[in-house]
Amino acid sequence: MRILVTVKHVPDLQSQRSFTEGRVTRNGDDGTMNELDENAVEAALQLVEAAGEGEVYALTVGGPDAVAAVRKALQLGVHHAIHVQDEAIADSDVFGTAKVIAAAVRKVHDEAPLDLVITGMAALDGLTSMLPTALAAELDWSQATLASALSVADGEVTIERHLPDAHETLVAPLPAVVSVTDEANKPRYPNFKLIMAARKAPVAQWSLADLGVDAATVGKAAARTVVVDASPRPPRANRVKITDTGDAGTQLADFLIEKGLA
Template sequence: MKYVPDATGERGFSEDGTVDREGTDGRLSELDEYAVEQSLRLAEASDDEVEVVALTMGPDDAADAIKKALQIGASSGVHVCDDDIAGSDALGTSLVLAAAIRKLEPDLVITGMASTDGVMGVLPAMLSERLGWPGLTLAHTVELDGRTLTVVRDGDTASQRVQAELPAVLSVTDQSGEPRYPGLKNVMAAKKKKVEEWDLDDLGLEADAVGAAAALTTVRETAPRPPRQAGRVVTDSDGSGAAALTEFLTAGKYV
């Protein structure tokens, strides 16, 4: 899961080119709530006792993302928090998360389709590659029969049915099932659930392998988005409105 700036707030960049996470409130990425929901559904449908662990990496405030997942129903949480991680790109992030996943030794990793701040959508595939596990991404529906995972991807022109054996990495879309709201009982129970905090030493990683210095991409310059311009007003007092509207739609390639 990822702790991201709230999309309803004012978002921007810090002087070092990274996302400003202190100038606005943060929250659990909305798309990752679908991953939590799918995890809980699979756990509830299983005949075995299943533990749902919420994993995130980020600064101290990222613990709020785990808190939300626990309130929704996750069993426990792991927060990878280390100052040397700051500024990591997708490659560095996947390196840290893959190391944490190996330590947890799960049967199945479930993620959202993308984060609402970076919107890259590459982490599931990167985790699959680093772990050497099959990656079933962008799933709309999910079925788990024993250790066989089957998903359906719905595209614009066709649907794909994809199957793999566990362990596997799964990413789900915002069409996979509406996330549940945390009830009062779960909110109270979440206060007693275990949350572990790990750093790079716990994962056996060197500081020079992650962080801004190790990132292969750098934001060189940022500029605020220009304000929206006033729309064009056409007065149809002489019957020319239809022609003006057609001209506008054609020029903008809307028709």
């Protein structure tokens, strides 16, 4: 079984976020692997372990700091890491990003066929959840999104999808693009041996030229979507802070009674 997992480098959710010209400011200091991509890595590792053979590739597209995302995937146990970076990719929208990822997937697939690409359900900065679908369209592969469970047998992937009022079981032929939710599994913790090995593990560095992608087809000029406006959320109004000087419980109860909440 050969699986490629996409992992995005995103600003740490706990950090103070800001925007520069409608884009999330990326200063490189606080970036990390998108937390939801840990479920994608875990799903791939579990499938390979269950099959008893296979390899998992982790792929990221991003600036120089994005290599941290694939190093984290190496710590979790993936076998190969790929970092695609090229100045021309900056400011790509979802379609440009999908085009670059698809070209990298094809390069790996041409060396030896892949069975699956597994993605997270959403990148916690962009949050469009469009990349998996756009990627499947670029590759012309089957897609099965928002899987809360998946299994592979007889050249097909089967996923379970929980919707608000329905439970779906979907079957798709391989190769396929599958996005997994945070219900799919419980990501493992990196062990010391893998943490040490990940520091020195090779990371393939690919440019657009390596992928045969024309720089004019990605980046801002080729973007089909435009960020019209973005601004920080205003601080919440009407916040009440109770300082405990021994009667915080009483103050809290009074507040709830006053608001008709008790």
